[in-house]
Amino acid sequence: MTEPAAPIVVLRGLRLARGGRTILRDVELVVQPGEVVAVLGPSGSGKSTLLSALTGELEPAAGSVEVLGAPMPRGGRALLDLRRRIGVLLQGNGLLTDLSVAENVGLPLRTHTDLPDVLIRRLVEMKLHAVGLRAAADAMPRELSGGMARRVALARALALDPPLMIYDEPLTGLDPIASGVVMSLVRRLNDTLGLTSIVVTHHVHETMPVADRAVVIADGRIIFAGTPGELEASTDPTVQQFLRGAPDGPIPFDAAPRGADTGAHA
């Protein structure tokens, strides 16, 4: 009998705070290898705060974060080393505007490896081919559409073959076709490259078809965790309001009053 593989992400009793305000509390989450986990929630629910904890940008106020089998380092060289093994696709792409597409994708390889230039160029071509943008290698980021820039950023995030990919709002600003392309890439790359993926988003309907599990965050905590099918069948009024996009329900449409302790930064 083979032993089950160790989880990729383990969050235990996690409480996250910014500026003394608790954003998320009592977060329990285990992500197994090979999974695509969607972290869903309305704007301002604390999804991006959770992502900050997963990348080591935000230290927990309480509880523990384990990523790739080790506790999250607190800054320094150990954190930089861990980040080489985590690919992050940011909402704003974060492509360096004075570098070409190929230079952007090759940047992690040039910085973290001693590979010769010719091999780096070949690897960059392969990464761009994987996201369908091999022909755009010499373009500058300003010449790309939103969907193309997102895919270039995805290729760059994959450059060092990280075992864990984290996507922060990967569909924001994209049209339905580009959204479909990006989400199918998320699934395909996850399966073909043997990755584990966490997708932080509020785009429920585009994400559910490619997710193995869904976690819904609202009211400063996880209110649902289960399969997409279980999410659809949930009778929780908060989950239902979020899924249906209803203006009336437990989730207030108006901003929380300043100084309230349950608010969150998106």
Next chain:
Amino acid sequence: MPLAATTRTLGQAGLFFFAVLRASRPTGDFGRELVREIYKIGARSLPIILVGGAFVGLSLTLLGYKALVTYGAANQVSALLGLGMYRELAPVLTGLLFIGRAGSSIAAELGLMRATDQITALGLMGIDPVGKAVAPRFWAAVLSVPLLTGFFCSAGILASYFEAVHVIGLDAGPFWQVMRDVVDFRDDFLVALYKSAVFGAIAALVASFVGYFAEPTIEGTSIATTRAVVNASLLVLMFNFVLSALFFG
């Protein structure tokens, strides 16, 4: 409390300076970035430096001639020009022009990098953003401003020669001879280069600091750009007094 906030900012700027020094490693990538930045902020500043230097030389020659001719010492105009340019005007004015041209651009670029997640992305890729985005700009400024000061002086002296000899009618021989006698290579020319390197460091450090820590918005970038120009200009003027007192006091 303004005093506490100012002290905190100064402390942060000091730590930032050490972070820049620590991140300055002579790798191939760093060398490529450095050359690119020297071209962007150094070579591209050359036209305004040449024009600025020429007009300062013209003004100084005209005013110096008017004052000296009264005492029958019109030939000493090149001494006034040489000492004035190398000791004070060239390093300070080059520093100020550089701040307006390149310091503002450094602050705006880093502010936009912050606002568009580029700095965050570098950190998430395990790449030190200070080493990648700030250190090359800092060293490019430290190397470029002394060279620009040299060009500023050359443009000013050539313009002055043209005005003094071909417009006013002074003799060319005494013009060069007096300047050679008065201007010392080590005490004047090298001091101008030392001062310029310090001003370049101040310009780049202030601009990088305010840009790097700008609010990640368009407004934050705009505020950082203004702060870079105002704060760096004032610091250059202050440090010029301190350095002049040290070298010539």
